[in-house]
Amino acid sequence: MSDLDDFKATFFDECSELLGELEEQFAAIEAGDRTANRLNAVFRAVHSIKGGGGAFGFVEMVAFAHAYETLLDHVRDGRIELSDPVTVLCIRANDLLADFVKAARTGASLGPGYGADERAQFDALTRGEPIGSHGGDAGGAPMDEFDIDFVPVMVDLAPSAAAAPAPAEDSFANLPLTAERGHWEIHFAPHSELYSRANDPLLLFRELGNLGELTVTAKLGEIPPLADFEPYGIYCSWELTLVSPTATAASIAEVFEFVEGNCDLSIALLAGANNPPAEPTLDELAALVMPPVADDGPGLSFADLAETLKTEAPVRAPAAAPILLRPAEPAPMSAAEESDADRRGGEADRRTAVQSIRVDLDKVDRVVNMVGELVITQSMLTQQMDDTLRARYQELVRGLEVLAQTTRGLQDAVMAIRAQPVKSVFSRMPRLVRDLAQKTGKKIKLETIGEATEIDKTVIEQLSDPLTHMIRNSCDHGIETPEARRALGKPEIGTIRLSAEQAGGNILIAVEDDGGGINRDRVLQVARDRLVIGPDQQLTEEQIDNLIFAPGFSTATEVSDISGRGVGMDVVLSNIKKIGGSVHVRSRTGQGTRMTLRLPLTLAVLDVMLVRVGPSPYVVPLSSIVETIQCSRADFGRAPSGAKVLRVRGEYVQVVDLAERFELTGGAELANRFVVLCEAEGGTKVALVVDDIIGQQQVVIKSLEENFESIDGIAGGTILGDGNVALIVDVQGLKAQKLHKNAA
Amino acid sequence: MDSLAYKDDMSNGSQVNVQNSLQLIAFSIGEQTYGVEITTVREIRAWNGATPLPNTREYVRGVINLRGTIVPIFDLRARFGEGQTSPTKNHVVVVMSVGEKWVGILVDAVSDILTVSKDDIHAVPEGNTMDTELLNGIVTHESRMVGLIDLHAVVSGAKMDG
The missing domain is CATH 1.20.120.160 (HPT domain)
Known part of the structure; x- marks a missing residue:
């Protein structure tokens, strides 16, 4: 039981x-x-x-x-x-x-x-x-x-x-079946003449199909490797099972009349067999016949057969079952699991069924965590090796090098286990769009691109809510009504494009609509009313667009009058930030809005640059670093507002002095310090000034919130090889903070 | 150590009803003795430095690595507004659980394990706002006054505004 x-x-x-x-x-x-x-x-x-x-x-x-x-x-x-x-x-x-x-x-x-x-x-x-x-x-x-x-x-x-x-x-x-019907097994192996005389097995099978219920199984075992494959070679033969109350050997042979002599044909009546195979269709047959190397065709009909048996076996004479089964096929049994795997049919499917196992996610997570700790321990061991030790224990050094490699490999392998295509999230969206389109009376088409892109499972889990909000936002506020679109000369059907791609160590997920874009005047007005920004403060278009992410800037008051549904965009931002990602919005009035999520490939391990600010170590995610410059070579200047800026290749970049920002006294001369040029969301840059650059390493991200609370400008913590805690710099957060500070 | 102190306490003859009693870990800051309920204490460790957290109040000493998790350390002296402790190796961090979170409290020394009766807990006298804010009550134990720390209050509001 x-x-x-x-x-x-x-x-x-x-x-x-x-x-x-x-x-x-x-x-x-x-x-x-x-x-x-x-x-x-x-x-x-x-x-x-x-x-x-x-x-x-x-x-x-x-x-x-x-x-x-x-x-x-x-x-x-x-x-x-x-x-x-x-x-x-x-x-x-x-x-x-x-x-x-x-x-x-x-x-x-x-x-x-x-x-x-x-x-x-x-x-x-x-x-x-x-x-x-x-x-x-x-x-x-x-x-x-x-x-x-x-x-x-x-x-x-x-x-x-x-x-x-x-x-x-x-x-x-109509279970159970009542008619006793003839059960014929036909073996059909065409010679090359059959084809050269323009005969088509498909037509023959169709003909046979008119006699009764036909199941076709292609025997593909003879197909050689591609290198030996001859275009006109004959590699396919077929086993057919015909169940028909009326068919006779003669009527079956008649079908093959025109190909007689051009094929090996055997027709046999199976006595006592009374269980017909189920549901072969012409299309199925076509699928079997047309591509000679198709590998999911034959199993389909065969599986159907197996299943029919399985369902009927308890009712009908069980003796009939083995007759219909090929020896290779497991006997029909109550094991839905096993027969199901086969039922999907085809050699290829069967192979994958064998090769995949179902594993409790907890078990995988445990492995991921342990590998994370292993990575830290390994890097700690490596750090402990000084030159004296190196000279004295060469075997140990070699062992450590192997350990480093193996650890890295193990880590990649474990991450690959957790990686999943974004499809699992994307596939929920068409439905959302459909519902929203119906509710809002708009016509919206959803395009998805890059569904096969793989991301860590934890990231994927965190993705569903933000994506839902973003798409909802696009449907609600972005896409106009069909009438409005017509008036604007746009196609009536609005398009939302959902795309995923990998870019370096990041995954970019974009939601793009061809709607009206962000109503900046309105956003600015609301922001002023709510004192999110000062009354006289001038903002760039980009800054205005980003205001929709500000906490307290709910969708209800934003841009459009449709309100009261769901939560604001700040949820998107906070969710994405929580998993180490960032959000960028770009809007063109009248042409649409594009929101991009930049997500880490994996949450577990981060490649970072280790820097020193004052007495403390900090780490900056390597994925966001563009370059590092010695301060003595950096071209600093002052913006008209008095804020410090850095000139890099003709571009002016906002400067954040981490020592100043974090109120740490390092005492290092400016000339000896370094600029770490980072890329924040949407390609905007920010220059962090640090006291020293220590090196690169991999770290496991630890949450500060777990035992404390989040701190502005800090994305989390990590434990270094020596057991000390280093803080992870939140590049985007530092930039955003600057904006708020000006606002205050 | 724990069990020893416990036995001592009992053999001293301070006959306290078990149902109505409270076991405290007592620690000192300067001349003052404070206590927390023993069940909240997870670990006691020597001060070994902490990574400072930017943009936090002065009483947040930073974070430490406690077997792979990051735990914030609060300077109790600073929390009571008496200036930051200058910690040495002899200073002690008491790691405790507050709700779901684990926090460490930097104190001068851990002195005792006390068993007190709940009846002996008195309200904090009005006047010193810091005391009323951070203490749940005051209990007298062998003529010593022990302030019962309200952990939730101690760890709240650690972030700098603005």
Whole structure:
């Protein structure tokens, strides 16, 4: 019993992954990518959920999934066009499916009518009626318009079997099967003449498909390595399983009439077999036949078969099962986990299934923390080596060098474990945009770029909220109404572009809209009213834009009158700052706003430059340093306001003397001090003056807030090799502080 | 050391009802004795320097590395407005937990573990605002006056404004 519970738990784990996958795929489909792969992935996901659900007896879930799957099948082979309403219906179906899974997990009941509307719509669609012909909008049709009539409808597709083999799926809903039907196994290996005479196996299979329910498995074992691959070589053969009450050896042979002699063909009737394989479709067949090296095709149909067995096995004669299985396939069993991995089908998938394991995140975190400490210890050991020791213990030195390398390697490897594509966050956004577009009555299109970019998992977790706020902000305040856009000569549909890219040690995530931009006059006005800035203070455009991040500058009073939703942009800033990142906003009136998050690749270890200010060590993140200059060679000057500036390559840069700023007395002569030129957000620079530069090293970031509170200008602390604490300079914070100070 | 002092205390015959008693760690700043409840104390260590934190009040001595976590150190003398301590190796840091956080308090020396009755805790007399702000009460133990430190008050407001 507890075994079964384990399997159930695994099944639900998989369900959440599959549901995530569904969401992802539909995000892509909505964005216009309607390739067969997407649909196949969607189909597979729904199918897996249905299959697993069937194995555990979640009847309602299976019934719904089945109806949904039927619809998808029709969409996949082109009988139903994947129009926008259909997409919306599918997305709604994903939600419902998630509800069913949730209900199954918690043991709750959703009631018999749950999802009936959608199922009715599926059925209507698969019967060829246009969507919405029953009155409801796809988002959620009113209950009273449907009800009882439509639920049983899915049965009556059977008469059209000759046109399409898909109704075979109905076997699922009409368990158990009653008809005793002929079960044929056909082996088909074409010779090269077959192709040279312009015969196409696909056409043959289609023909066969008209006889009954056909499952095709391509045998790809003979495909040589690419180097030996001959373009006209024959490497493919097929195993076909035909289940048909009417087919005879003659009628099957007739199909192959024109290729007789050009292929190896064997046709055999399997006695007593009565379990038909499920749901082969022409498209599936096409996928099998067209690309000779396709590797996810054959498994699909095969997996379907295995699953049919699994579901039916308890009901039907179990003896039938082994006959249909290839020896390599594990026997159908209650282990949803194992059969599920296979069910996804294909050699490639099976390989990945073997190679990945599910690990509790806590365990990974423990490793990450220990590696972090190891890095510190290692660097401490290295620091302890002085020349005397070096000369005396050469073996030790060598050992330490190896240790250093290994540690570095270990660290990279551990970080790679934690790295995840940003896709997991990005995939939630299309839905948000859709909802917001609906609520605000705007037309908004979301483009995502660079979803495969990988970031540390902790960073990703922290990313969801800020991104949501930023996108909400773009939808609410950025994009104009369709009318306004038309009047401005812009396309009616506003675009929000969400992109991720790696730039050096940082990940840049940008949210860009082509809306109206920040209303600077309004922002300035509000800032003055709220005394965020002084009444006479003149700000650059950049400074004004950054005001929207100021605490207390809520979205409600900012730029637009739409208010009362969510929290202000200061949340974005504080969240991002918390994970060592920074936010930059750039806006062009009438053309749009671009907000960029600059995030560290990993939170655990930071490459830093160690500097001395007064008596204390400080570290500056290496990723933000542009260059270092000796003060004696630096070209200092005074801005008209009296503030100290540094001239670098024709650019004037704000100078922050850390000793002054942190009220430390170092006593070093200016000439002996150093300028560390840092890049803050959006490419703006700030020059930090420090007393000395000690060197570079890696540090593990420690939070000050854990036991204390955050300090302006300090991003955190770290522990140096000698066990002392050094503080991490918050470059952006120092710059921002300057602004506030002037304001005060 | 802990257990020894505890036993001594009991054998001295100061018969205190266990349910109603409070065990304190007593430490001194100059002539003054202060105490905190023993259950809040995590560790006592010798002063070994601290990394100063910029933009904090003078009574924040900085932060130390306590086995991989960063712990702030408060100078209790400075907190009571009597100027910064000039710490030596003989000065002591008492590491305590305040809510979720761990903080260290720099004192001159740790003197004793005291068992006192809750009934013996008196309110802090009005007058000295610093005392009323930072003390939970005053308890008399063998004719010594021990100020009960309100840790939450001691560690609050450490950041410089502006």
